[in-house]
Amino acid sequence: MRFMLLQHYAPAENCGVPMHEWRPEDIRAHIAFQQALNAELLASGELVDAQGLSDQAKTVTNTGTAPVITDGPFPESKELLAGYRLVDVESLERALNIAARASAAPGPNGVPIGDHIEVRQVMGAPLPEEV
Amino acid sequence: MKQLRELAPQVLGVLVRRYGDFGGAEDAVQEALVAAAMTWPEQGEPDDPRAWLIRVASRRLANQYRADAARRRREELAASWSMHRPPDAELGTDDTLVLMVLCCHPSLRPGAAIPLTLRAVGGLTTREIASAFLVPEATMAQRISRAKAKLREFDEPFRLPTGEDSARRMRSVLHVLYLLFNEGYATSAGAELGRPNLAVEAIRLTRMLLESLSDEAEVEGLLGLMMLSEARRPARTTPDGALVPLAEQDRSRWNRDLINDGLVHATAALRHAPTGEYGLQAAINALHAEAPSHQATRWADIATLYERLERLTGNPVVRLNRAVAVAMVEGPAAGLALLAELERPLGDHHRLAAVRAHLHERAGDRDAAIEGYRAAASHTGNLREREYLLTQAARVATYGCRM
Numbered sequence: 001m002r003f004m005l006l007q008h009y010a011p012a013e014n015c016g017v018p019m020h021e022w023r024p025e026d027i028r029a030h031i032a033f034q035q036a037l038n039a040e041l042l043a044s045g046e047l048v049d050a051q052g053l054s055d056q057a058k059t060v061t062n063t064g065t066a067p068v069i070t071d072g073p074f075p076e077s078k079e080l081l082a083g084y085r086l087v088d089v090e091s092l093e094r095a096l097n098i099a100a101r102a103s104a105a106p107g108p109n110g111v112p113i114g115d116h117i118e119v120r121q122v123m124g125a126p127l128p129e130e131v
Numbered sequence: 132m133k134q135l136r137e138l139a140p141q142v143l144g145v146l147v148r149r150y151g152d153f154g155g156a157e158d159a160v161q162e163a164l165v166a167a168a169m170t171w172p173e174q175g176e177p178d179d180p181r182a183w184l185i186r187v188a189s190r191r192l193a194n195q196y197r198a199d200a201a202r203r204r205r206e207e208l209a210a211s212w213s214m215h216r217p218p219d220a221e222l223g224t225d226d227t228l229v230l231m232v233l234c235c236h237p238s239l240r241p242g243a244a245i246p247l248t249l250r251a252v253g254g255l256t257t258r259e260i261a262s263a264f265l266v267p268e269a270t271m272a273q274r275i276s277r278a279k280a281k282l283r284e285f286d287e288p289f290r291l292p293t294g295e296d297s298a299r300r301m302r303s304v305l306h307v308l309y310l311l312f313n314e315g316y317a318t319s320a321g322a323e324l325g326r327p328n329l330a331v332e333a334i335r336l337t338r339m340l341l342e343s344l345s346d347e348a349e350v351e352g353l354l355g356l357m358m359l360s361e362a363r364r365p366a367r368t369t370p371d372g373a374l375v376p377l378a379e380q381d382r383s384r385w386n387r388d389l390i391n392d393g394l395v396h397a398t399a400a401l402r403h404a405p406t407g408e409y410g411l412q413a414a415i416n417a418l419h420a421e422a423p424s425h426q427a428t429r430w431a432d433i434a435t436l437y438e439r440l441e442r443l444t445g446n447p448v449v450r451l452n453r454a455v456a457v458a459m460v461e462g463p464a465a466g467l468a469l470l471a472e473l474e475r476p477l478g479d480h481h482r483l484a485a486v487r488a489h490l491h492e493r494a495g496d497r498d499a500a501i502e503g504y505r506a507a508a509s510h511t512g513n514l515r516e517r518e519y520l521l522t523q524a525a526r527v528a529t530y531g532c533r534m
Contacts, residue, residue: 020521024523027525028522051514
């Protein structure tokens, strides 16, 4: 089963301070944690992809005439996606377990930030016998 | 299997000369290479590997033609090709060079020319190329086959261009190799096991190019530039992948053998006046390679070389580097003054913000430095760079400017 673990730019439960206001040591520890988690999921054969997204966003809307391109949603917006992990795991339980680990990434002074990680199953194609 | 890849352009050259069909021959050679990679380790390498590959690839091509509904068209193509065919073309001509010029056609986007060159000249498999660029194999196969379809439209004779066109085509080859190298430079940080190193491939291909030319200063320059940059790779990142800027690199970790080779090529590039853009960049990198420390670098000479490079290319990004070098000689204010005119051409290019932040920091302007690093972090497309720039902003905010 594939799941998307989505992270947003919204303030975390335990940490409303944007990362550029942390101490550099805390940023480095946070990055090291994320990389170690990715390495572990790669080693366990569960990581499909992990990417961070730029906070520069444009929104395109086309109703059939001329497409309208607007800036945003802006970084303040809770909807702005910051990054994702795509994992291929045995069960929803395992995906939730990975999300729990990711949510507790260290923040200022090493305190777990309590990031809000959204877990969504990636819908697959029907199996041959179900067609 | 290294030798196998080196045979790829030779075998492909023979097939194209024989059948006049680059697209079909390229597929057939790719299949022959895959077959060799599977059977040679078990059955042993044939006495004449090149002949084996030519035989297998020819058979695949013949099967393909037989199966091909448009066989007649192929036959016509073969007939038309025979008119282009120069006498004694089967062997002895340097096919590597002809293939590179063909694959790096100026009408192909670099995103198409690079993988095609890696496959046709570099002998890499589609799977390897796809994994290097982190795209699905089917996507990469499609990109390569569309590139070949486009080349088919041009229907060029399989030989080196002459006259004015020759210089233009050579520039295009160098540009593609340069971009390939940069791609390797950018994707190296998160490189996983088994992924081909694109920077190393670029060096290999540029060396092959140099071997098939007698005297080409800009190829020397490009090769020197690549080697001298690649030599710094071991010092460029921490074990966990974070970027280390030039000023803070442990120079004892630079690859001295590669530097020595690079210096030879950089020097060769400077033998001919006027020095071209790659020669100038090689010279700049040579000065860094020879400097005992960041502080004790010949910054005034580097600033002069960047000035020449800027005049030659008109590239505003060159001025960013020049501003850093000038600031090392005359102080941060002189560097910042050079950036003033870049607002329009570069706008919110992250490197402009990053260089400006760096110079503000050296001038002791804490707020401007933090703001610049933050803006740069927000605009870079590279995750490692974003992490680095965010950490810089945090460092200045926490500990103040490093002047």
